[in-house]
Amino acid sequence: MEITYAIADISAETGLSIDVIRYYERIGLLPAVKRKENGHRAYSKSDLARFTFVKHLKRTQMPLKEIERYIRFYNEENYEACYRVLQEHKLSIERQIAELTGSLGMMNYKLENYRQLIQLQD
Amino acid sequence: MEITYAIADISAETGLSIDVIRYYERIGLLPAVKRKENGHRAYSKSDLARFTFVKHLKRTQMPLKEIERYIRFYNEENYEACYRVLQEHKLSIERQIAELTGSLGMMNYKLENYRQLIQLQD
DNA sequence: GTAATACCTGAACCTTGGTTAAGGTCAAGC
């Protein structure tokens, strides 16, 4: 007897809504999952791990199409390609961090300006 | 004689496309700008500064509606509200950095896994 | 037995953030 998860469990664990989980399946982002006798989706532990990783990719701004590409390579066991996709994505994350950090400095500068401006009006 | 910038100048300086600049004006994100006699937009130095700052906000994921709200407060000279909006946005940037940093670790871990996997196949 | 839950499907609808097209004005250069 394998442990399986219902769609609501996956939703609770990943923070993706139930509708989004079905939507991802529908657009082919994730391969169709096994069903129970009554037609309900039954997710395995590795399905859950996959969703969790997808959540990471999405939260770091990887477009759904690129996520799909990654998963396709994974299913084809083309791990060099997986590696390259993640390597590229890692660079994208680093660029994002650099940009955010720069803008954070800008924000602090502006906030300091406003702080003085507000003081003056007291 | 004040220096003015044509729409193409603003585009070049900010990296926003000419169409996007007109689009932002159209949706009311930025107040309508002065025109030259021939109807062409003539941007001032402070317009340019504003666009530059908008670019910063946008690149750090502030939704256009929120940018508009900020600009509205600014035009109303409600600097406390400006301050609060930026303060909130600063927190959002910090959250984003934290998330990206976490995912970067995840990425490195995965990349290391793939590196070993690929080695084994040689 | 009937109500409440939890799931299912397909199709329509929605928001955000633009982009593109069609047709027009105006000034400068040749």
Add this chain to the structure above:
DNA sequence: GCTTGACCTTAACCAAGGTTCAGGTATTAC
């Protein structure tokens, strides 16, 4: 005087990423 370039307008179109709806099934709880 005509072409080229930079601008203008309105309106239609687009892609990504969901969300909502209408109607149906199956299990459990009372």
